[in-house]
Amino acid sequence: MDKDVAVVIEDGEDIRELLAQVLTQAGFTVHAAAGGAAGVDLVRQHDPVVVTIDVNMPGIDGFEAARQIRMVSNAYIVMITARGDEIDTLQGLQTGADDYIVKPFRPRELRARIEAMMRRPRELAATHPTHGSAPRPSTPSPMQQSAPQGGMAATGPLPWLEAPGADVTWLEHRGLRIEPDARVVELDGAELELTRSEFDILRMLLGSGRRVVSKLQLASMLRGERGERDQYLSEHDARAIEVHVANLRRKLGESPADPRWIETVRGVGYRRTA
Structure with a gap:
């Protein structure tokens, strides 16, 4: 690439x-x-x-x-x-x-x-090869080379995420396993294919414990921003987050009415199930 x-x-x-x-x-x-x-x-x-x-x-x-x-x-x-x-x-x-x-x-x-x-990782996972080859390490793009220092690093910690222990490189909840560095998701041992946005949203929700993550926080994360600086969520961004979560739930095979992994908090956002 x-x-x-x-x-x-x-x-x-x-x-x-x-x-x-x-x-x-x-x-x-x-x-x-x-x-x-x-x-x-x-x-x-x-x-x-x-x-x-x-x-x-x-x-x-x-x-x-x-x-x-x-x-x-x-x-x-x-x-x-x-x-x-x-x-x-x-x-x-x-x-x-x-x-x-x-x-x-x-x-x-x-x-x-x-x-x-x-500013987000380019490669999705081993299940998304480019032209049939293994994923290659991410290389700075023209925009990344000139990106402001305040931008979120592709693999840097998010301020609202619970940081795993030094010897833990994965997140796991109810049979759902995420390896953030490898950008791999497994459900009951079977690997799932997610888009970049779906993966990042799932990682953020699982990494936030039981704290509610607002749609604005999710949209800011996808835009590469830290926190909720402008306190504004456009209708377009809100709908995009809803679509990403709906697609994610479909791939996970869960129902919003009886969620196994992602709870909807009406009027606010989402959080990991208990």
Whole structure:
């Protein structure tokens, strides 16, 4: 995976040029395509670290393009679309997208979201190889190299997490086992495939003990921020957290009405079951 390469898949020429400009200014070499099939080919050719995908395209739409890309790449995927319906947010995140931005968007917001993703571990686990190879160590990206010192390190402790003992490298609860450093999740001995966001949310909830973790804290964590500095949770971020948790529960096979691992605290957020 090339840490300096990004791929833009967007059928609108003006938006495509804007995205390419934003990513170029962030230090990436950008390759752009006007359609899904051509975009997937670019990902295969250049092995980028970041891919932006428009949802509403002729031929292969953004959802199908994201599915095909996820089969061959661990690149960070940002879905960018004019649609704002919940079903589109759900479908976009289920295909493996790391974030979802609705048009019209601010270039500064897009760059900030990508910077946040770049501060999180790139590799998912051994179950998510790139081009069939074993995961490789994370390498600083252009954005990581220029990231502010106050940003959250990819593997650094979160201020609201309970730190495990020095000789403990895993978290375990009711048959669910997480190895944070290896980014591996096992349920009753069987390995689960989670997206980056699902893994980070699960790690945060299990690592917080019985303390309630708010949606704002989860959104801040995914954005790479420490704490709740701005005390603001957008509707988009709140819905994204709800979708990630719903997807996580589906993969775990638990019901919100009778949870085995994740309790919903109405109006606040979530916490680990007793």
